[in-house]
Amino acid sequence: xxxxxxxxxxxxxxxxxxxxxxxxxxxxxxxxxxxxxxxxxxxxxxxxxxxxxxxxxxxxxxxxxxxxxxxxxxxxxxxxxxxxxxxxxxxxxxxxxxxxxxxxxxxxxxxxxxxxxxxxxxxxxxxxxxxxxxxxxxxxxxxxxxxxxx
Amino acid sequence: xxxxxxxxxxxxxxxxxxxxxxxxxxxxxxxxxxxxxxxxxxxxxxxxxxxxxxxxxxxxxxxxxxxxxxxxxxxxxxxxxxxxxxxxxxxxxxxxxxxxxxxxxxxxxxxxxxxxxxxxxxxxxxxxxxxxxxxxxxxxxxxxxxxxxx
DNA sequence: GACGATGGTCAGCAGATCGAACTAATCTCG
DNA sequence: CGAGATTAGTTCGATCTGCTGACCATCGTC
Numbered sequence: 284x285x286x287x288x289x290x291x292x293x294x295x296x297x298x299x300x301x302x303x304x305x306x307x308x309x310x311x312x313x314x315x316x317x318x319x320x321x322x323x324x325x326x327x328x329x330x331x332x333x334x335x336x337x338x339x340x341x342x343x344x345x346x347x348x349x350x351x352x353x354x355x356x357x358x359x360x361x362x363x364x365x366x367x368x369x370x371x372x373x374x375x376x377x378x379x380x381x382x383x384x385x386x387x388x389x390x391x392x393x394x395x396x397x398x399x400x401x402x403x404x405x406x407x408x409x410x411x412x413x414x415x416x417x418x419x420x421x422x423x424x425x426x427x428x429x430x431x432x433x
Numbered sequence: 434x435x436x437x438x439x440x441x442x443x444x445x446x447x448x449x450x451x452x453x454x455x456x457x458x459x460x461x462x463x464x465x466x467x468x469x470x471x472x473x474x475x476x477x478x479x480x481x482x483x484x485x486x487x488x489x490x491x492x493x494x495x496x497x498x499x500x501x502x503x504x505x506x507x508x509x510x511x512x513x514x515x516x517x518x519x520x521x522x523x524x525x526x527x528x529x530x531x532x533x534x535x536x537x538x539x540x541x542x543x544x545x546x547x548x549x550x551x552x553x554x555x556x557x558x559x560x561x562x563x564x565x566x567x568x569x570x571x572x573x574x575x576x577x578x579x580x581x582x583x
Numbered sequence: 584g585a586c587g588a589t590g591g592t593c594a595g596c597a598g599a600t601c602g603a604a605c606t607a608a609t610c611t612c613g
Numbered sequence: 614c615g616a617g618a619t620t621a622g623t624t625c626g627a628t629c630t631g632c633t634g635a636c637c638a639t640c641g642t643c
Binding site: 294296299300303305308332402405409415421422423424425428430 | 444445446447448449450451452453454455456457458461482499549552553555556559560564565567568569570571572573574575576577578579580581
C-alpha cells in the first residue's frame with residue numbers, strides 16, 4: 284500500500300520493503316516444498332514461524348501475526364491435522380492452551396533456517412558487508428516504532 | 434516466512450522487512466478509510482497502487498503484483514464497480530485493454546500519498562538523516578536482485 | 584493466410600479471514 | 614465469598630482471495 288503514483292526511480296518505502304520480503308518468502312517456501320514439506324500454505328507458515336520453543340498461546344500468535352483469533356485458530360487446526368503442531372494445556376491457565384511445534388514441524392525448521400541463511404548470505408554478498416550491516420541496523424531501529432507486538 | 438526459531442534479538446531479515454511494511458500498509462489503509470475510502474480491500478489496493486499514470490495493462494498488473502491474470506482481472510472488476518478504475522481499449526493492440534485510474538481513484542491518491550509522506554517523515558526522524566539514507570540505498574540495491582518484475 | 588504466441592475473460596473451487604455469538608475459566612472488589 | 618467484568622478459545626456463516634482449467638480474440642510470423 285502506498286503512493287499510487289510513485290516517481291519512477293523513487294519507489295515508496297512500503298514497496299521497497301515488500302519486494303525483498305516477498306522474495307525471501309518465496310525462496311523459503313519453494314525450498315520447503317522441494318524438501319517434501321508441501322502440505323501447508325503461506326498463511327499457515329506465518330503462524331508456524333511465530334511459535335516459540337516453549338509453546339505459544341493462540342491469542343499471542345494471533346496478535347503477533349496480525350490476524351484474528353478465529354483465523355489463527357483455523358490455521359492451527361490445519362497445522363495440527365498435518366502434524367506440524369500440537370495443542371497442549373497451559374499449566375498456568377486452564378482456559379488457555381499452548382501451541383507447540385510437533386515432530387513434523389521440528390523437522391521442517393532446519394530446512395527453513397538453512398534457506399534463510401542462504402538467502403541472507405546472497406544478499407550480504409550483493410550489498411557488501413558495510414551496507415548489509417547498515418540495513419540490519421536501520422531495520423532493527425525501525426522496528427522499535429513499527430512493531431505493534433512487543 | 435523464515436527461521437521458525439529466531440534468536441531473540443536477531444530476527445531474520447524476512448520478518449524485519451515485513452514488520453515495517455505491514456505498519457506502513459496499516460497506516461495508509463486506516464487513513465484512507467477515515468477519508469471515506471473504505472470500500473476496497475488490501476488486495477485491491479495492491480493492484481491499484483501499481484497502475485501507472487497512462488494506464489497499465491492487466492497482464493502487467495498481474496505480473497507486478499505477483500498474482501495470476503485471473504486474480505488481477507477479478508480485482509480490477511471490483512475496483513471498476515466501485516469507481517476507482519476504468520478499463521479502456523489499448524490503441525496499440527486491440528486484444529489489450531488499459532486499466533486507468535478513474536475519478537474515485539484519483540481522489541484517493543493524494544490522501545494515500547500524504548500518509549506515505551507522513552509515515553516516511555516519522556521514520557526518517559526516528560532513524561536520523563544518515564541511517565534513513567542508508568536504509569533507502571540498501572533497499573534499492575537489494576531490489577536489483579529481488580524484484581522479479583523489472 | 585494458417586499457426587503459435589499473447590491479452591484477456593469466464594467458471595468453479597480451495598483457502599484465508601473476518602464479525603458475531605458463545606462457553607469456560609480467571610480476576611477484581613465490595 | 615460471590616457477582617460482574619475480562620480473557621482464552623471455539624463455532625458458525627459470509628466474503629474475499631487467488632488458483633487451475635478452458636476458452637475466445639487478436640497479433641505476429643513464415
